[in-house]
Amino acid sequence: MRIALGLPSRIVGASGDLMLEWITRADRGPFSSVVVTDRVVSQALEPLTVLALAAGATRRIGLMTSVVIGPTRETTLLARQAANHRCALEQSAYTGHRYWREKE
16 A cells, blocks of 8 residues: 655745655655645745655655646746656646536
């Protein structure tokens, strides 16, 4: 069974030291990966920076993001942050259009 650990990067006041502690414990423990998420209005740590910290501090576990809000970021920087040797983000775009079939 594969179980991911959500990092507390959205908690106000969370520090890099706290992230590093959680990341290294997850790498030693039974978890298969660590996960971060993005928020538009928050004092959270930047999720791709937290994943970069995890990439440098681990060898075994996978790196995941549940959400990265692309339109709020500079495109080239997002592409560079997302492309590294430890994690490749599968990206999809939500345009805001809703698709439906009209009732017949």
